[in-house]
Each structure stands twice: as structure tokens, then as C-alpha cells.
Amino acid sequence: MRAAPTQEDIRRQNLGALLRRVHVHGPVTRAQLTAGMGLNRSTIGALTADLTEAGLILEEQPRDPAAGRGRPSLVVKVRSQRVYVLAFGVGVDRLVAARVGLGGVILDRREIERPGGQFSIDETVDRLAEFAARLGEAAAPEARCVGAAAAVPAVVARDGGELRYGPNIGWNAEPFGARLSAAAGRHVVIGNDGDLGALGEHTRGAAAGYDDVVYIHGDVGIGGGIIAGGRRLTGADGFAAEIGHMMVNPNGRECPCGSYGCWETEIGERALLRAARRGGPLGRESVHAAVDAAARGDKDAEEGLRTVGDWLGVGVANLVNLLNPRIVVFGGTLRMVYPATAAQVRSRINSTALATHREHLRLRTALLADDAPLHGAAELAFAGLFDNPIETSSA
Amino acid sequence: MRAAPTQEDIRRQNLGALLRRVHVHGPVTRAQLTAGMGLNRSTIGALTADLTEAGLILEEQPRDPAAGRGRPSLVVKVRSQRVYVLAFGVGVDRLVAARVGLGGVILDRREIERPGGQFSIDETVDRLAEFAARLGEAAAPEARCVGAAAAVPAVVARDGGELRYGPNIGWNAEPFGARLSAAAGRHVVIGNDGDLGALGEHTRGAAAGYDDVVYIHGDVGIGGGIIAGGRRLTGADGFAAEIGHMMVNPNGRECPCGSYGCWETEIGERALLRAARRGGPLGRESVHAAVDAAARGDKDAEEGLRTVGDWLGVGVANLVNLLNPRIVVFGGTLRMVYPATAAQVRSRINSTALATHREHLRLRTALLADDAPLHGAAELAFAGLFDNPIETSSA
Incomplete structure (x- = not known):
């Protein structure tokens, strides 16, 4: 009207x-x-x-x-080389930056890992800005950057500037978007890694073509993103899909968020390594080693994965009853955990999700692997181009 | 395009x-x-x-x-009398039918209650058809019925015809929409009572003006409806918001759905009356009596309400973390339970929901009282009129 x-x-x-x-x-x-x-x-x-x-x-x-x-x-x-965006991924123990061309192709990337460690906000800003500079230098002279965005494991304000709450990285109420923009010399929008993982998988991953999607991202914490009716479910403030902080175990352990028994405390990396009685630092390598040990018949690792798989199924069943998705996508370290626990997960869904809701349900691992949030950040960064292709690409 | x-x-x-x-x-x-x-x-x-x-x-x-x-x-x-719709509400122990005029005003109603009892599907169809006939006879000769819809405590297929699964009324895979349509002599669309309660409260109740809403409907079971970004969250099949079947207590009791520890088993009418150590039939009167006894200092009733309030808060906190609503509305018998347990609910939300998510959160009881689903059914029934006002009202 x-x-x-x-x-x-x-x-x-x-x-x-x-x-x-x-x-x-x-x-x-x-x-x-x-x-x-x-x-x-x-x-x-x-x-x-x-x-x-x-x-x-x-x-x-x-x-x-x-x-x-x-x-x-x-x-x-x-023409994938003519315009590009900068996409950043902030993990607890991993920083990645990529130049992503039109068509979603990763043209170049830089990353650093620190298994079991963390990056301070100062170091994160410095590293990502340095990566951005190097990525820009390596681009062809006629290539043009049309946007930049970063995925962070934190609650992010709707305007994509302020990082409100990130217990696993220890940052709270930080103007991370503004700081990274200043250091990188161009505007960088920030978004929650679960939301951007969902966007990535929905645009060009396992959830392409589906209108009702739950994406679950495993890292030290558990993040998520929800697509409902083809659109991102944002909630009133942009904070929706904090699925890692759904309480599933009233007798569970304390969570970094201050509550206890959160899904994250039962299926996150700490929970898996504890349940499998494994030492070593947190991180993808340790998760991989635990899954590998279970596959080789290590009893502790098998038992640990069964326990985690059971809780994984409980939470998925809840999300299925609440949201009636057509597909659930497991990303991040859950890409390794889900296939190793599929029997437990399926069994829990069969006993806990309503029959009507599971009839057409698909469970899949992320096609974009660990890069689902990075691809989502690229899509966010490209948004301005699609609003006004000619001016944005020539300005 | x-x-x-x-x-x-x-x-x-x-x-x-x-x-x-x-x-x-x-x-x-x-x-x-x-x-x-x-x-x-x-x-x-x-x-x-x-x-x-x-x-x-x-x-x-x-x-x-x-x-x-x-x-x-x-x-x-x-002109509220010129066109009207027929709205039906099916509860476990209560059937209601109303003639609702343009503007949402209830012009006439008929109802029957059977505390602690149930209505078979045959009896439900017969009674509602009889009510519809009487409501039509009482209308002015020039008044015209432009639609009809029914709210049911069950999972309903997206086309609004088949009732797929209603454990508390004991109906499964019933063509209830077709049967009621045949008996009433006009097409009747059916919808889930939680969804329609949300629609009612969102259109002209406590949630009017809010774009992100969770509506929780208490009856024998617990139903719900979710409004996200101003639109009903339907899920892939129209089955979303089965919030009563979110597992909150892994050590909980068996639920009529076949799972156990569902939210419904901790906060539904059976749970409340059991926790408050009260006999008598299920139904609104018994809930009212339990809440009343607690207000008068009955220790068992007080203790029971504290327990239920605690679980009510756990589930609301989960929904807040997942959906980031601006307002949560308590309808049906929860309209009595929530005010009597607000301290427990608030305390649980403060300990379990993320601070970012509860900052602007409002908790309210339904303004349309027990009639929220009935009003939602009326809105559903009016939809055809707004698609084509002149032809629909003169056909």
C-alpha cells in the first residue's frame, strides 16, 4: 500500500x-x-x-x-574475480579471513589456530586487520571489495556492530564491529556464528532449497541459527537461536553463561572430552582424536560418545517439536560428532519427537564444513551489492 | 518480479x-x-x-x-452485525461455539463443560453442529456468515482439515475438518489451539503491537503458538510450537505423547493437581481451587504451586533463549497459575535466560482469557472476507 x-x-x-x-x-x-x-x-x-x-x-x-x-x-x-567481499570467522581458538568472490567462491584465505587457547579482542582485531590487508594486496588491481562481515561466537546486537555477550571468548559489551572496521579501514558488519552458519548452509550448503532449517554449530560452545518460512528467525532483538543455552539437564553442570545444565554443557567440546575421559586441549584436533578412538574401539571414547549422542538427540528432538524444521544441519565439530553418534541421536528423536514432526525430517552434516559461518559472513557482506549492483560495484 | x-x-x-x-x-x-x-x-x-x-x-x-x-x-x-463468522473451540472437557461479528465482537455463544470428562469425536461434531445451527437461527435475517473455523488441542495438517495427533483428546488422524464441515453445512477450517490463541492475542489481546510473541496455552495439556517477525511460525508442515512436548526433565514422568519429562508433564493440570496433593476432576475449577487454596495458606497447595512455577520458569527461559520474544503470554488455565507463581517464574528466568534476552522481556496473562483460541479461530474464519470483501459478503 x-x-x-x-x-x-x-x-x-x-x-x-x-x-x-x-x-x-x-x-x-x-x-x-x-x-x-x-x-x-x-x-x-x-x-x-x-x-x-x-x-x-x-x-x-x-x-x-x-x-x-x-x-x-x-x-x-x-565474474567471480571482479568484485569480492572480506569474510572473517572468529572461533574460540581459531581466526580466519577470506576473500570471497561473486558466486561464493573462496579466492584466498588466511588463518591461525591456537588449540586449547584463546585470542584476546586486541589480538583478534590486529590479526584480522592484518589478514585483510594481505588479502587485499593479493587481489588483482581491478578487483573491488564491496563489503565485509565477521562471524563471532557471541550474542550480537541487531545493528551488527556491538558484541553483546560471548562467554566462551570472554568478551562482553564490546564494540567489536567498530574496532574491526577502524583497523581494517572499511565497514565490517558482525553477526552471530550460528546465524551465519545457517545462512551459509541455507544459501549454498546442505539446507539449500529448504525453507525450515535448524543449523547447530559445535565449537567450544554450541551456537545455532534458525530459518523459518525461508527467513532468518531473528527474535525481537536479533538474539534468537541461542540453542546452546536451552536447559536440558536440571541436574547438569554449571555453564559459562551462569546457568547450569545448558545443552552446551552436555554436548560441547568440554563435555565430549570429559565424557570420553580424554585429556589434551580443547579444539577440533582433540574432538577428532576422540571420535577416532571410539571408531578404533576405545571403550571410554565409545561410552563418552554414546552419552553425548544421547544428549544431542534430546536437544534436537526439542527443537524439532518446537520448530518443525524439514532439515537439521550439524556444523563445526558436530560434523564429526553427529555421524559417530547417529544411532543415539535417531533413537532419542524417535522416542522424544512427535511422530508427525519426524516423518519428513532430514538430518545432515554441513556441506560447507567448518566454513559455514564464513560463507554466511560472505553472504551478509554481499547484501549491499544486491541492493544496488551497478553503483556498489563502481563506487 | x-x-x-x-x-x-x-x-x-x-x-x-x-x-x-x-x-x-x-x-x-x-x-x-x-x-x-x-x-x-x-x-x-x-x-x-x-x-x-x-x-x-x-x-x-x-x-x-x-x-x-x-x-x-x-x-x-x-458494522458488526452485517457479516459474521462461526468460531468453535474444542477443549478436552469443554466445547464452545460463537457467532463473532466484524470487529471481533462475540455476538452470541453456546458452550458445554464436562469437568474431568471428555467428548468423543462423534459427540463433538454433533454438539458443535447443533450449536452452529442455533447460532445461525438467532442471527438477524440480513446477517451473513462469511466463514467458520475451529481451534483444537491437537497437531493439525497445514490445509486445516485433518487432525493429525491429539493425545489429550484421544483422537488421531481424524478428518475432523471434513466431518464438522459436513455436519455444519459449511466449510470449517481447523487449527491448533495454541497457534490460534497466539493469533487471537496478537490481533486483539495482550500481544497486540508486538512482532515477536510466545503464547502458552494451559489446558489438560500445554499448547503454544509463536509469532516471529510479525508472522506465525508454522514450521515445514504447520506443526511448529508443540512447546508442551519440549523435554525439560530427563527424570520426569511419562507423557500421553509416549515420551517422558515433557514440559506438559511438569506444568499441565495433572502435574499441578498432583503437586498440590489435590483430588477431584481435571479442569478449570480444580485449578482455580488449588490456586485459591494456596492463596489461603494451604501448605500443600503452596508447595505444589512453587514446584510447578519452577518448571514453568525453566520452560519459559528456554523459549526466551531460543526465540528472543518481546512478550510471553500465558493463556488458558496458566492465566491462573502464572500470577500465583510469578516469583518462581521470574527467579528461574533470571538464573536461566541470558541477560541480553530478558532485558526487554514482558510476561503477561492473556487479555482474551479462555477465549484466546476462539478469537483466533474467528480471525482465521474472517481471512476470506479480507481477501475479497465485496464478493465474499454478497455471495
Whole structure:
């Protein structure tokens, strides 16, 4: 019921929608764009001409045109090197930065791990800014950075600037977005790693094509993201999907959040290594070693994984009853834990989730592996480009 | 990116939007409609003329026109008697049917209670059809029924016809919508009582004006409905918000759903009466008596309410961490239980919900009392009218 959009608004929206479609789905023919976008052929032709001139796409003859069926439809592809974003991933013991090209391809990356350790906020800002500088230097002279975003294991304010609460990294109420932006010399939006993992897997991972998704991210803590009806479930303040702090065990241990019996205290890295009676630092290597030991028949590791798998199933069943997702995706270290505990998880879901809710449910590991939040950060960073492709890429 | 809507489509949408606005918000001036809908004065005038001619609204001079400030803007109101819907509420031990006029006013109602008992599906269909007939007979000859819907304490298929699973009423995989439609002589859509309670409270109750809402409905079982970003959270199959079957107590009792330790087994009517060591049938009267006994200092009842309040708080804290609602509304028998246990609930939320998530959280009892699901059913039944006001009201 608002005032009608201008011709220029409509053109900008159509340019963004077309570019985003090719960015997400890969090469498509003009005929597919015409059918999929509900626009006529001449409009599609005008849009692809504009995007080609801006250097964002290219059009090619199809490799195997159907013989004798008239003029073949041109294939539209992104030019992945022409514009890029910077995506950052902050883990408890791992920092990663990547240059991600149009089409979602990781063109270059830098990372540092410190198993069992942590990074202070000062060090994180410095390292990521240094990575960003190196990634920029390595880009082709004509390549243009059109956005930047960071995934953090913390509650983040809706405006994507303030990190409100991150018990596992020990940062609270930090203007991390502003600090990283200042150090990197360009605006960096921040987002919760679970939310961005969900966005990554929903855009180009295991959850592509599904409208109702729960993504569960395992690190030292347990994060998550929820897609409901095709859209991110944000909650009133942008804080939704703190699934690691769902209480599942009223007799459980204290959680870094101050409560106890949180899901995170039963299925996070600390819980797994404790249940499997294993020493060593926290981190992916230790989780991998525990899963590996169980596979080789180590009784303590087997028993530990059974316990963790049981609690993993309890929490998934709760999320299934509450949210009725079509797919649950396990990311981060849960990519190793879920396959090793699938029997327990399935058994718990069968006993605890309602039959109606589990009938069409799929459980999958993240296709983007540990990079699901990084890919989500890239999508967040690309958003401005799709709002206004020509100006954003030439400004 | 679809083909542009026709003039006729736009007119129909505007008629529906205007009528719905007055239906939900009550009398408004033409000037307020002009500002609120982003349409010009002559368009608003044409729309109100059409709706007036169809008998759906009337326009009046304002009672206290601001003196000397030009021609006063006409006040637009619904004509609540001209069109109505039939709304049905199925509880475990209570059946209700109402004729609800435009504007959401309950014009007439019929109900029957059977404390501690149940209604079979045959009896439910017969009784509600009989109520519907009587409600129709009592309506004015020129009044027109434009829809019908029923709230049921069960998992309902997305198309609003099949009742998939209702452990507390003992019905499973029943074509209840089709049976009630046949008996009532008109199409009746069915919906989950928690979802419809949320819709009722969100439209014209305690949650009006909030975009992120959790509604919790207490009956023998515990139902719920979630509004996220202003829209109902449906899940992949329409089954979302089965909050009563979130496991909160791994050492808890068996639940009618087949699992155990479900929230329902800790805060439902059976749990309350057991914890308060009270006999008597299930039902609102017994809940009221237990709450009343605690208020009068009965130690068993006090202790029982403390226990239930503690579990109520655990579950609410989980929902707050997962969904980040701005408001949680307690309906059904929880309207009595929550005020009697607010100290326990608040204490649990303070210890278990994240500080970021509880900062702006409101907890309220349902304004529509036990009728929240009934009002939600009425809104569901009115939906067709707002899609096409003139034809639906004259067909």
C-alpha cells in the first residue's frame, strides 16, 4: 500500500535479483532467467547488458546447444574475480579471513589456530586487520571489495556492530564491529556464528532449497541459527537461536553463561572430552582424536560418545517439536560428532519427537564444513551489492 | 518480479486492507486511513464508499470535532452485525461455539463443560453442529456468515482439515475438518489451539503491537503458538510450537505423547493437581481451587504451586533463549497459575535466560482469557472476507 516504486527502483531491484540468482545458483540460461523471474526476454536482455557492462557477469554460448531447436539461449555466469567481499570467522581458538568472490567462491584465505587457547579482542582485531590487508594486496588491481562481515561466537546486537555477550571468548559489551572496521579501514558488519552458519548452509550448503532449517554449530560452545518460512528467525532483538543455552539437564553442570545444565554443557567440546575421559586441549584436533578412538574401539571414547549422542538427540528432538524444521544441519565439530553418534541421536528423536514432526525430517552434516559461518559472513557482506549492483560495484 | 497486479487486484487488496484495519483497530478517521495506508484522500473515499454500499462499514461525523480546523474527517467503523463468522473451540472437557461479528465482537455463544470428562469425536461434531445451527437461527435475517473455523488441542495438517495427533483428546488422524464441515453445512477450517490463541492475542489481546510473541496455552495439556517477525511460525508442515512436548526433565514422568519429562508433564493440570496433593476432576475449577487454596495458606497447595512455577520458569527461559520474544503470554488455565507463581517464574528466568534476552522481556496473562483460541479461530474464519470483501459478503 506504499507509494509505487519508480522505474529506477524497479530496474535496481531486478538487477539485484538477477545477479543474486546467478551468484547463488550458478550459471543459468537467459531462458531460465526469463521463466524464473517472470520478466520478458527483452527486459532480461537489458538487465544482462547492464551487468555485463559493469563487469559483474559474462554471457557465453552454451557448450551443448540442443541441435536444430532455434537460436540457443545464452548462459549467464558471474565474474567471480571482479568484485569480492572480506569474510572473517572468529572461533574460540581459531581466526580466519577470506576473500570471497561473486558466486561464493573462496579466492584466498588466511588463518591461525591456537588449540586449547584463546585470542584476546586486541589480538583478534590486529590479526584480522592484518589478514585483510594481505588479502587485499593479493587481489588483482581491478578487483573491488564491496563489503565485509565477521562471524563471532557471541550474542550480537541487531545493528551488527556491538558484541553483546560471548562467554566462551570472554568478551562482553564490546564494540567489536567498530574496532574491526577502524583497523581494517572499511565497514565490517558482525553477526552471530550460528546465524551465519545457517545462512551459509541455507544459501549454498546442505539446507539449500529448504525453507525450515535448524543449523547447530559445535565449537567450544554450541551456537545455532534458525530459518523459518525461508527467513532468518531473528527474535525481537536479533538474539534468537541461542540453542546452546536451552536447559536440558536440571541436574547438569554449571555453564559459562551462569546457568547450569545448558545443552552446551552436555554436548560441547568440554563435555565430549570429559565424557570420553580424554585429556589434551580443547579444539577440533582433540574432538577428532576422540571420535577416532571410539571408531578404533576405545571403550571410554565409545561410552563418552554414546552419552553425548544421547544428549544431542534430546536437544534436537526439542527443537524439532518446537520448530518443525524439514532439515537439521550439524556444523563445526558436530560434523564429526553427529555421524559417530547417529544411532543415539535417531533413537532419542524417535522416542522424544512427535511422530508427525519426524516423518519428513532430514538430518545432515554441513556441506560447507567448518566454513559455514564464513560463507554466511560472505553472504551478509554481499547484501549491499544486491541492493544496488551497478553503483556498489563502481563506487 | 511477478506480472503486475491488475487495477481490480489492487482495488480488492486495498478494500481488504482497509476493512481489516478497521476490524482490528476499531474506529479510525479517514485522515488516519490516508496516512496509515499511504493512499490519497480520493482513493480512501472511493474505498469507503464501496464498503459502505456493501453494508460492511459506516461513516459518522466525529463526536468532538476540533473546532475551527476545517472540515472534520469522517470516522469509519465496522458494522458488526452485517457479516459474521462461526468460531468453535474444542477443549478436552469443554466445547464452545460463537457467532463473532466484524470487529471481533462475540455476538452470541453456546458452550458445554464436562469437568474431568471428555467428548468423543462423534459427540463433538454433533454438539458443535447443533450449536452452529442455533447460532445461525438467532442471527438477524440480513446477517451473513462469511466463514467458520475451529481451534483444537491437537497437531493439525497445514490445509486445516485433518487432525493429525491429539493425545489429550484421544483422537488421531481424524478428518475432523471434513466431518464438522459436513455436519455444519459449511466449510470449517481447523487449527491448533495454541497457534490460534497466539493469533487471537496478537490481533486483539495482550500481544497486540508486538512482532515477536510466545503464547502458552494451559489446558489438560500445554499448547503454544509463536509469532516471529510479525508472522506465525508454522514450521515445514504447520506443526511448529508443540512447546508442551519440549523435554525439560530427563527424570520426569511419562507423557500421553509416549515420551517422558515433557514440559506438559511438569506444568499441565495433572502435574499441578498432583503437586498440590489435590483430588477431584481435571479442569478449570480444580485449578482455580488449588490456586485459591494456596492463596489461603494451604501448605500443600503452596508447595505444589512453587514446584510447578519452577518448571514453568525453566520452560519459559528456554523459549526466551531460543526465540528472543518481546512478550510471553500465558493463556488458558496458566492465566491462573502464572500470577500465583510469578516469583518462581521470574527467579528461574533470571538464573536461566541470558541477560541480553530478558532485558526487554514482558510476561503477561492473556487479555482474551479462555477465549484466546476462539478469537483466533474467528480471525482465521474472517481471512476470506479480507481477501475479497465485496464478493465474499454478497455471495
